[in-house]
Amino acid sequence: QKMKIALRDALERNEFELHYQPLISLKSRRVTGCEALLRWRNPERGMIAPSEFVPIAEETALIVAIGKWILAEACREAAQWPEHVSVAVNLSPVQFKHRNLVNAVADALSSSGLDPARLQLEITESVLLDENEHNIQVLHDLRSLGVKIAMDDFGTGYSSLGYLRTFPFDKIKVDQAFVRDLPHGKESLAIVRAVAGLGQSLGMTTTIEGIETEDQLAIVNAEGFHEVQGFIFSRPVPAAEISSLIKGSL
Ligand code: G
Numbered sequence: 333q334k335m336k337i338a339l340r341d342a343l344e345r346n347e348f349e350l351h352y353q354p355l356i357s358l359k360s361r362r363v364t365g366c367e368a369l370l371r372w373r374n375p376e377r378g379m380i381a382p383s384e385f386v387p388i389a390e391e392t393a394l395i396v397a398i399g400k401w402i403l404a405e406a407c408r409e410a411a412q413w414p415e416h417v418s419v420a421v422n423l424s425p426v427q428f429k430h431r432n433l434v435n436a437v438a439d440a441l442s443s444s445g446l447d448p449a450r451l452q453l454e455i456t457e458s459v460l461l462d463e464n465e466h467n468i469q470v471l472h473d474l475r476s477l478g479v480k481i482a483m484d485d486f487g488t489g490y491s492s493l494g495y496l497r498t499f500p501f502d503k504i505k506v507d508q509a510f511v512r513d514l515p516h517g518k519e520s521l522a523i524v525r526a527v528a529g530l531g532q533s534l535g536m537t538t539t540i541e542g543i544e545t546e547d548q549l550a551i552v553n554a555e556g557f558h559e560v561q562g563f564i565f566s567r568p569v570p571a572a573e574i575s576s577l578i579k580g581s582l
């Protein structure tokens with residue numbers, strides 16, 4: 333309850349901010365997008381990571397209001413980037429339970445003027461786990477706005493493959509768990525290879541996250557991934573720093 337009040341105050345006092353981590357095209361070696369990642373700058377406790385407060389924001393449904401702010405802020409920021417750069421926003425399953433998600437996305441697009449094709453919404457399979465039919469309808473409604481839909485943390489759930497049949501995702505993001513033990517993990521390599529092939533056959537963009545070393549980068553490049561994200565290129569940075577990362581050659 334205390335935390336709920338603190339989170340509501342934080343939203344009112346404008347203590348949330350978005351950091352951005354670049355996504356790099358392996359073909360052009362340019363930044364093609366940035367993932368928005370939520371941070372809470374608390375006057376007393378300093379910067380607080382989302383793992384510490386997003387679960388509480390979800391339990392209390394405050395994530396709906398915070399999520400609306402995130403969408404508006406990310407679109408406003410991205411409208412100032414070069415046109416070839418997209419913005420990726422994480423959606424919580426709780427946001428799908430509330431009718432206003434499609435409106436929140438439409439409002440963020442219209443007030444920022446951002447081309448809808450430059451907004452990517454990242455969902456995890458938990459969105460498809462329950463409320464299946466309602467949520468799939470919402471995904472279709474969202475896509476009717478012209479935005480792209482990505483399946484995040486691919487491979488960590490228990491039915492990731494099955495969900496690829498329930499909705500035609502634009503992008504699959506392979507979870508960093510499969511990168512961690514590369515280049516030596518034979519099983520991880522086999523899985524990463526299979527997902528790259530799967531993405532090609534299904535016509536989905538393949539992204540892999542958590543790339544930290546040159547060895548890992550060489551492998552995912554050889555396996556034909558379209559896009560990578562990871563500390564090897566950049567950690568998430570404040571909005572003020574992302575523009576120069578986008579312009580600079582990585
Ligand atoms: O940036 P960091 O690695 O600390 O993010 C940890 C987790 O927090 C991410 O895996 C993501 O699920 C969640 N998260 C970060 N930003 C957002 C956001 O804007 N909205 C939602 N719903 N979750 C977020």
Ligand code: G
Pocket residue numbers: 353369422454484485508541542543544561562563564568
């Ligand atoms: O769950 P989601 O994929 O939305 O969250 C991405 C999270 O992964 C962010 O919290 C981000 O900080 C983290 N991340 C991004 N790149 C790397 C990386 O190369 N290594 C590690 N350990 N974490 C990463």
Ligand code: MN
Pocket residue numbers: 367422454484
């Ligand atoms: Mn994500």
Ligand code: NA
Pocket residue numbers: 484485486505506507508541
């Ligand atoms: Na992820």
